Amino acid sequence: MTEPVLPPAWSSASTPAPAARVEISSLIETLHAAGQRLGELTGGEVDSVTNQDGRTLLLRRSQDQLRHSEAAKQSAILNALPAQVALLDTHGRILSVNEAWRRFSSPHTLHGASDETHLNYLDVCDQAEGEGAADARQAAAGIRAVVRAEVARFSFEYICLMPSGPRWFLMTVTPLNAAVPSGAVVMHLDVTERKQGEESLLRFGSAMDAVADAIYLVDRARMCFVHVNDAACALQGLPRETLLALPPWQALETTRAALEQLYDGVILGDQKAEPVELQQQRPDGGTAWIELRRHAQRSGDRWMIVTLARDVTERRNAADRIAYLNRVYAVLSGINTLIVRVRDRGELFAEACRIAVTQGGLRMAMVAVVDEAGCWMVPTASAGLVGEALADVQQAFSSSQAALSGDTLAARAVRLRAPVVHLRGMAASADLQAVTSAVYERAEIHAMAVFPLFVADTAVGVLVLYAGEAEFFHDEELKLLSELAGDIAFAVDHIDKQERLDYLAYYDVLTGLANRSLFLERLAQAMRGATAGKHRMALYLIDLERFRNVNDSLGRPAGDKLLRQVAEWITVFLRDANLLARVGPNLFAVLLPQVRQEGDVARLLEKTMKAFLEHVFRLGDEELRLAAKVGIAVYPDDAVDADALFRNAEAALKKAKASGDRYLFYTQRMNDSMAGRLTLEKQLRQALERREYVLHYQPKIHIASGQLTGVEALIRWQDPRTGLVPTGRFIPVLEETGLIYEVGRWALQQAIADHLRWRTMGLEAVRIAVNVSALQLRHRGFIGEVQAAIGVDALASAGLELEITESLVMEDIATSIASLLALRAMGITVAIDDFGTGFSSLSYLARLPVDTLKIDRSFVVDMTTGAQGLALVSTIVELAHSLKLKVVAEGVETAQQKSLLKSLACDEMQGYLYSRPVPRETLEANFLQRVLTA
16 A cells, blocks of 8 residues: 655654664564455455454455545545635645646646645745735745644734736634644635625715715614614714614614514515605704615625615705794784674684684693783683593693793783793693693693783783694794784774673663664564464563653762663673663563463563562662563564564553553453453462361272272362362462472471371371472472471371372472482372373383372273273383382273273272362262271
8 A cells, every 4th residue: 555645743743763664664564464464364344353352453455444544534624615625734835636626727826736645845835926925925834833733723814916907815723633743734715706795885985974864774584783884884883893783672762572573574575665754863852854765785685775874854854844934824824814703792702712622633722811800811712622621621721821920921922922832741820831741741732832922002801822843833933833822812803892882782781681673683583482382572662750750950970870770680680681671761671481371471560560660779879769660561472573473562551550550461451361360370379378278088999899998188279269179270370380399398287187187086097198399399398398298197098099190290309309218208198090001111110219100180081982091001000010119090980990990900990970179078078987996
């Protein structure tokens, strides 16, 4: 076999002595012979043998094969490398090279002139000439340093001029054996493409730095910056090295997941190419608007994301300024259009606020006017905020900003005759800051401006605008809005003047009441309302008697003062100035817009004239009492239009002044009717005082057994002049006049007294049902009166039942339930009268604390005329029983009705079939049995 070439370092080692060399040679021959003999003995079939000590020894043939195999492996590895590789001994001689070295070797490179072994590579480098001589000597120095173990590794890049053009190589030198100096491994790697890429990157970087926009190059796979330009560093306020070391998501103020999703969308084309604007923190602490554009570029097998960032703060601010101005111009246009058509101050303020909010994009607009004392601004109109937020802002303004003295916003605006701007958080008085900061924060208000409103050099109010942007009120906007405030003030002045003209045209200057022209308009409107409501209305003309004597004796000023006092008194008495007018020197007109009962007309007039006669008017030291004559006309009885009705009222007044009557109606029928009704009312009052009212009782019978179960007390009037008066004649008058309350209270007390009388007499003391009127139930003292009435005896409540109509209960269900609970707590039973006529809800019926339902007479009559009526009564009975209520049928007059009620399981009945209402004495004699006592 061929012996390996040993490195010079080995060959230059000290050699053995001659005797030793002979011994070594002999030993080698012996080993060769032994190995040859073993091969012969084994026939080449054995690679190794084991001696007596158990050591395994390779035969020479196997050793040779192993060495060849290892050499082949190493050669294959070296030949597979793309780099040119050479192995050098310690003197620099080439021991071996790979195939790449052989293919690329050229006399013009550092690789040397030949790939033959034993060629000294260091000599080739030392002897190099021309442009590459310096690089060759640097390579030789590096190789020597590695061989001598002075450095662990050496590398450098050099350029090589090739026929195809210059190419760059990376030379690396590493020790052949790191443990023992034994040579070096020299490797040349072609890095031309990388160098060209770096040079391209440097050129690209220079071009990027020349661009004013910030540019970021991000490797999507590694999610790291590849390059950033100077503008990006300036935008971030960081050196390039620091910025490149940052993760992109940190530098761009987002999260990695969000940025990766965004980049993938750009690569796939899902993201739109339009720029995106966002706010970013500046290095100095401020904020900037940044416009971002992103593109995906493929670089080999990688994707690069190119992000261009442009600071568009100035452009954005300019656009905002234009938008602000456009909003202000829209407000100016809208309000100036409003000023042309509006004729009412309240409408002007309300619409101006609305336009400021809807067209100006403001959070809120408010107008406050100077109060009567001239020291405060009172909010009168607003738009924008509502509910609690509106109340908070108005309260904040009223409590700390609206005073016209001191250093408030309103005071400064009026004093300077110029707008005053306040930004949330800016320095202000302690009160203002404390009140407004939290309120404005909740309402999202960042700025407000107060504009004074002047009319004829007098401050009449302020316009307050609230913006959601802190930068809304610039000088240009303030100038335009100040002009707007001036336009509103001009409109206020115009409206005031127009209102003054209108006032003179429609109002009496002396009293402030409507004049004849305006009153006739109101009269016509009231007549239209009466027609729609299908009710009547009345007109009074009141003439002050002997008023001319006041003017003649005390003078015209005194007469004027007296007229003002009369107008004020009538206004207070009527509680509505719109119903009153001064239509002549001493003539007043009064409107009664709704007449429910005929008696209402005369009753109101009687009440008014009585109070008028009792009132004392004062003129200096003089005390005066005035009388009046009244003429009355009723619509639609007396006329169908306003002028005719007014003329007829004048005719009635003229007739009253010519007669001895205090007042007269236009028609004689009404005079006669009112006279009769007033006489009846007087008699009914006297009847209560003279104890002319009596109670009649109608028995209630248990249908199944025929036994008496109770009685209903009914009010009767025993007139000593005419006898028993029909109930239809006097009960409605009692209800109209309110006398029903006093008479009803008497009936309650009388019923309790009769029940206790029966107990004392030993008679069957059945429970008495007493009807409760609407006036009684609604009176706040009713429950107390009932409690006082039954307080006369512990057994009184057991004999009392109160009947309340269904319609009365349903008028105010909550109050009715509370009252009924209080009554039942006293031991009094409660019945719902006329059930079925009040359209009560079943859900409320189940909640009502009652004991009995009384079926109205009309249903009992219908029961015998058709199946529908019978089904209705049957339903009422079943419903009452399901609610555990007793059922009483009213107005039973025939045996057929009784039979049907019995078949329907109705509990009780009352009516003419059994008995009419009878006096107490008749009831005691004919119906109440004596109770046996032990």
